[in-house]
Amino acid sequence: MALRFTEQDLKEIEAICHRYPDRKAATLPTLHFAQKKFGYISDDAVRVVAESLGLPVAHVLGVATFYTMYNKKPVGKYHIQVCTNISCALLGSREIFRHLSRKLGIKAGETTEDNLFTLQEVQCLGSCGTAPTIQINEKYFENMTVEKVDKLVESLKKGEIDV
Amino acid sequence: MSEYVLFKHLIDPEVRELDHYTQLGGYEGLKKALKMEPVAVVEEVKKSNLRGRGGAGFPTGLKWSFMPKDDRQKYFVCNADEGEPGTFKDRYIMSENPHQLIEGMVIGGFAMGATVGYIYIRGEFKFIADEFQKAVDKAYEAGYLGKNILGSGFDFDLYLHLGAGAYICGEETGLIQSLEGHTGKPRLKPPFPAQVGVFGQPTTVNNVETIACVPDIIRKGAGWFLTIGPDRNNGTKIYGVSGHVNNPGVFELPMGTSLREIIFEHAGGILDGKKVKAIIPGGSSAPVLGPEHLDIAMDFDSLKEAGSMLGSGAIIVMHEDTCIVEAFARLAEFYAHESCGQCTPCREGTPWMARIIRNIENGDGREGDIELLYDICTKIIGRTVCPLGDAAVFCIKGALDRFRDEFEYHIQHKKCLVENKVAIYG
Numbered sequence A: 001m002a003l004r005f006t007e008q009d010l011k012e013i014e015a016i017c018h019r020y021p022d023r024k025a026a027t028l029p030t031l032h033f034a035q036k037k038f039g040y041i042s043d044d045a046v047r048v049v050a051e052s053l054g055l056p057v058a059h060v061l062g063v064a065t066f067y068t069m070y071n072k073k074p075v076g077k078y079h080i081q082v083c084t085n086i087s088c089a090l091l092g093s094r095e096i097f098r099h100l101s102r103k104l105g106i107k108a109g110e111t112t113e114d115n116l117f118t119l120q121e122v123q124c125l126g127s128c129g130t131a132p133t134i135q136i137n138e139k140y141f142e143n144m145t146v147e148k149v150d151k152l153v154e155s156l157k158k159g160e161i162d163v
Numbered sequence B: 001m002s003e004y005v006l007f008k009h010l011i012d013p014e015v016r017e018l019d020h021y022t023q024l025g026g027y028e029g030l031k032k033a034l035k036m037e038p039v040a041v042v043e044e045v046k047k048s049n050l051r052g053r054g055g056a057g058f059p060t061g062l063k064w065s066f067m068p069k070d071d072r073q074k075y076f077v078c079n080a081d082e083g084e085p086g087t088f089k090d091r092y093i094m095s096e097n098p099h100q101l102i103e104g105m106v107i108g109g110f111a112m113g114a115t116v117g118y119i120y121i122r123g124e125f126k127f128i129a130d131e132f133q134k135a136v137d138k139a140y141e142a143g144y145l146g147k148n149i150l151g152s153g154f155d156f157d158l159y160l161h162l163g164a165g166a167y168i169c170g171e172e173t174g175l176i177q178s179l180e181g182h183t184g185k186p187r188l189k190p191p192f193p194a195q196v197g198v199f200g201q202p203t204t205v206n207n208v209e210t211i212a213c214v215p216d217i218i219r220k221g222a223g224w225f226l227t228i229g230p231d232r233n234n235g236t237k238i239y240g241v242s243g244h245v246n247n248p249g250v251f252e253l254p255m256g257t258s259l260r261e262i263i264f265e266h267a268g269g270i271l272d273g274k275k276v277k278a279i280i281p282g283g284s285s286a287p288v289l290g291p292e293h294l295d296i297a298m299d300f301d302s303l304k305e306a307g308s309m310l311g312s313g314a315i316i317v318m319h320e321d322t323c324i325v326e327a328f329a330r331l332a333e334f335y336a337h338e339s340c341g342q343c344t345p346c347r348e349g350t351p352w353m354a355r356i357i358r359n360i361e362n363g364d365g366r367e368g369d370i371e372l373l374y375d376i377c378t379k380i381i382g383r384t385v386c387p388l389g390d391a392a393v394f395c396i397k398g399a400l401d402r403f404r405d406e407f408e409y410h411i412q413h414k415k416c417l418v419e420n421k422v423a424i425y426g
Ligand SMILES: Cc1cc2nc3c(=O)[nH]c(=O)nc-3n(C[C@H](O)[C@H](O)[C@H](O)COP(=O)(O)O)c2cc1C
Pocket: B051, B052, B053, B054, B055, B056, B057, B058, B060, B063, B079, B080, B081, B082, B083, B084, B167, B168, B169, B170, B171, B172, B173, B205, B206, B207, B208, B210, B211, B386, B387, B388, B391
């Protein structure tokens, strides 16, 4: 079934547009909104965003593919992003990444078969003083160790933590 | 004890609440500014010697004075993209002392005749943006934002805009493109943002920390700011220390504090009592320094003299177990990943450098690779639309200049000089 925004959604998008003198400026926020609602930015999501803003599909697609935070493929319920940039790497983020990869049985960019976890390597998260840092969905988890991520994954599996 | 200009949460942990902020003199600077002529506000900032904390150290008052004095719609934009590896300072101003940034935005807007402000914050910081928005809402309720602020007749609206994961959007013209809803591909200058900025209108972009210095400069006067820090490098600086130290974190200290004091007194010294090997003093794009530089004063001019830069004030410390080739292979990969791709030298040169350094690290380096890397640097520098290409060169060339022997050892012996090294890739 084709995706659509509800009346309420469209009202929220209009409120976003009011912050700018030009509707095009609402492209990024509306893509964030669409990703939250639909889970990822499919071609169909690109189309509804373009329609809601009255912009060409090509423009919205170009923006959606430029920025790394827009997922062009479905991701698992928990999107684990491990920073492997310098400050995190100096304190062992590589080992954390490897451990997660082994534990979940997936490589970077892959999703587990139960659709629970997607694993990704990311650039600096702006949290280098509490390195190693990982981001799961919208939350940061700092000062990570192999033991801590291990427990974290278990808690997520049991639905004990909200992210 | 040093003075806290920005980190007022270290004086009052509740300063994020409006009433606590006003108890510490909050919004007094704005009240004072609104009674001044806008040009006088710009003059006061000029006199304070405030320089941009976003990386380049450009004089803030001078930048503000470039804004045309006609009646076109103007914009004041705050750069909260915080994407430079090693940098994690602006987020604490936003989460712990949000009203000081809001106040600085309104004062700047008034001084430059801008009635709309945007704060461009990286998308990953949504949790910080959500909390910050609550402070914005409070400021609206209290009449510090919106129409006819404090009865002055001046209007100023402030909006947050979330990025979506792209380091290049921290570059001011990339940021402007992104704010307009485009991909973050930087624009050629001129025209400069003060002429043609966001939505085609005159625009000033400043870093969070820069803007947050303004309220106290206006409230206490430029003369007070000049009493902190060395000449022409005035004020406090938020230094962020990460990597191999016992107590990593952010420390607000007078500009010009020595690297030694920051690392050993504030950041608790080196992990496991090891020796310092390399220090990146200002975010990944600042050329790397060695232990012989520990007594350097951490300010714009001293670091420039030493062939590096203060950048964002983000200090990345590596101890003796770090393989420099491997560490800089990771950084080279970062620049290659973040190049927006519109200039050939940067698009082609950054991944090429990353590949060569990775090969050297893996034991597949060849005679002549070091010269080749230098050659690529020469072909990137000064030949691109934005300074990302240059930044990659500063980073890589800095490592080659200072640690050439380590690169040579790798090429000749097909292995690492360091035993039991920290595993950055390996
Ligand atoms: C690749 C690149 C990334 C940058 N990232 C940031 C950033 O994350 N935050 C920032 O304030 N400035 C960043 N800058 C510097 C901005 O272009 C701009 O100079 C700065 O925001 C101006 O503010 P200031 O005058 O207050 O320092 C970056 C520059 C480049 C070339």
